[in-house]
Amino acid sequence: MEMDLGTTAAIATAMARAATPLALAAVGELVSEKSGVLNLGVEGMMLVGAVSAFAVTATTGNPVLGMVVAMAAGMLMALLFGFLTLGLLANQVATGLALTIFGVGLSAFVGKGFVGTPLPGLPSLDIPFLSDIPLIGPVFFGQDPLVYVSVAIIAAVSWFLNRTRGGLILRAVGENHDAAHAIGHGVIATRYRAVLFGGAMSGLAGAYLSLVYTPMWIENMSAGRGWIALALVVFATWKPWRLLLGAYLFGGVTIAQLHVQGLGVNIPSQLMSMLPYLATILVLVLISRDATRIRLNAPACIGKVFHPER
Template sequence: MDLIVNIVLGIIVAATPLVFASIGELVVEKSGVLNLGVEGMMIIGAIAGFAGTIETGSFMVGILAAIIAGAAVALLFAVLTQTLLANQVATGLALTLFGLGLAALIGQSYSGKSAPDFPKLNIPGLTDLPIIGPLIFGQDGLVYLSFALVAGVAWVLTRTRTGLIIRAIGENHDAAHAIGYPVVAYRYATLLFGGACAGLGGAYLSIVQTPLWVENMTAGRGWIALALVVFAAWRPWRSLLGAYLFGGITIIQLHSQALGLQVEPQILAMLPYLATIIVLVLISYDKAKARLNAPANLGKTFFAST
């Protein structure tokens, strides 16, 4: 039983950075922008969060630093693609490479240091309950925040006028512009939100999960977050589900021997990507439904001719 609880706890820790990064990217893509720089924003968030925490000793400062750093990198992307109309795919890829390099540079002096333990929720009585105690009442604050964030995004996108405008801009930016919505301003806002979320996801890795700074420590999680958005068919709750599935596979991989699974770890490591491809095939099988899922103007450059 302890093994199971430990595995589930591990899954939560593994999934939370993915939840943050993918929910941010989901909002960005809903507004019609494809930012492939998630990996870069995450790693910058990771080093900023780690450095902030080590330098000040305050987790709050570290987390804030990560959010600001992630958003700042996203702002760079926004200026390049929304104001200067650079190609989004190329800029996103460049952003990832830039982020990895810059983070490594900043992180030189932090290698090998470790952050203090991140506090977890402890409600006497509740947290001591068997099984559900540690699982439901014993998490760190960021885990609860990640759930709240998904719920908030889901609510804003489907129930509010702001969400409707974001979806409309992602669907047809020319029409949105003709009606009078500031397409570029909205996209700046969603990009900043996406960057902040990716930064937070990165900080979770370096402050809570490891908690150390290691070069390239995001190890492709930014790409998984991108894949998750597609996997989720651009629906917030499904991206949460996806993040936990992917997190689960990562953890089961680690425990596979203890669980007596006779599967090559490489095959398990492949699974998330395989699942994404299968989901992509499934969602594009029905053309009418595919149209409803993917924002029609995803990745297209908007230029107001008038």
């Protein structure tokens, strides 16, 4: 089958749309993990973000307000996680799971009244003239705004972590919290900020799902994307730009399942839908098998409780 430019552009657009929520949630988790905090509540924060964005947008008609509220809601969830793990020294794995279970329940509860409510999708931010260029025009300049925002955030995070003093402190806190504490850096304060950033990004990723990707509210609509984002952070070996690459790879897998069926290959849709989950397992295995590489790249204090004995 011959693919024309239009089809190629459409595939690229679909790929970007599938990749963006993953990239957003994953970059938030990356920052959190770099500071030494493993937050398994991404899925829950995404769902709460998705439902708040939808509820606010459906009521006020203002998607930007919806996104802001989604980020705030994600941060509130993250604050709860931070209070338990950083304040009350609770186990991070258990608390993260609690955050996800709670988020699933809370979003279903809040979203009850919004099931089946339609919502107009966001307009794409076509950049005039440039988006009219064949192929590269629509691919690079015809996406919805959050696609660009997600790339900008990844660039900003990469710059912050590697080029600024704040990023250096954050990494130090994640590598050795006792040493960072001893030379006077606020371990807990740094981690709170990182966790809150993670919450905001997960909330925004959720907003993308319920406002752009499928403009409606469905219970559990994140369908494991929060967990895939967690796997992406490992896949990227905690490097922001590799994260973007990973997210687009997954975006590709997600839309491949749709297009294979479009090409007339007769595989049941349920089996095709397994692809992103199987791909997640595959990349985890491929990356993790090199234990040394994980050890060298993973923040050394990840998941560890910080309680200075003085």
